[in-house]
Amino acid sequence: MAEVAGTLITEALRRVRDPRGEAHARSDVLTFLDRCQKMINVFTKQVLDPVTVTTTPMQQVYQMSDVLPDAVDIVDIKEGNRSLPRVPWPTLFYTDREWTRAQGSRYEVFSQLGLDLLILHPAESIAGSIVAVSVKDTADLANEDTATDVVDDDLPAVLDLLEAVLNLRQREFTPSADAMKRAASRLLVDRRP
């Protein structure tokens, strides 16, 4: 069950011995909490967002900000019920020096370059659609009544990371490092493929 941001802010402030929010304004902690939950979800890939993308004939390269504006990392691409294998983009060059003009009756593979480019290879000659399942950029925490968007299992790691940031800000370096290590070990134990 998702928790509202205000509850987590109160918990984090108690952890850093500032329950009344005198060193850290609650609005600042809300901003830090928002960014921490986004980072943890990018890593654990728990909150996913399947989006149908209409493809353009003869086009292989798509700017993700245009077709998948809320996507962070593509986990799977499906054309119908078929998943496309993910390949490193240099593979396209080593298999066909003219890969940019290759055409086929269906997409065979996909690549993601950095945070921005999606390649669907080879191009289809007619418009079609694929479903891109990607890690979602979790919803912004607008105020303390907003519920968190990450799954409950990830909340301990979010709080540990937030605690590390708050301790660092108040120049408590050992507690900050301890909270960071706690978050890291929790994420390594929980690491999903």
Add this chain to the structure above:
Amino acid sequence: MSAKATILSLVTTLAVSQNDVAMSSRFYDEVILDLAKLNWFMRMTILDSSGAVPAAVQSFPANVVNLLGVFYGAHQLEPAKLRELEYVNPQWRDELGEPTNYVEDGETVHTFRLYPAPIAPPTTFAFPFGEPFGRGYPDEAVVILHSETRVTLPDYLDLPVALLIVEREFQRESDHQHPVFAKSAGELARMMLMLVQPRAM
């Protein structure tokens, strides 16, 4: 997406207003450049859409950081070294034909040379979708795949970037220098970047 001003505001919050705002702004640019060098931000760019024969020496925009691929028409060109081409033909710069390679050695910053030099102008650039390699995309055109610097970042990069700026700000000689704070901020930032780094390409 977060603009530079949002991240600099986070820096001020993390530094409890001890930071020098002008220096933080410069450090922001440095951090973005470092991330671009690691190929976090990618784009494909058409270099010349004038319709004339592409020049042998192509220059690319200032925000391009790493050149990862060069395409001429349908072909992805192979990188070549200056010395290799000199062995093949000392007058290699005068050769004309359809480019097969590109060379960065010996050229000025933000330029590369096509080998051999192109002789044919591209077909019309009135292609309907405006994306490299889309339907109607002309032959004999030059496109590059590259990493670049950005003015806006995804929200989840705000904290690690802000902490890297704090690291630089408190490392430098100043009236608020604090090496332990700087080191701790840097360690936390690098741990966060490991969480969100893009997969190997």
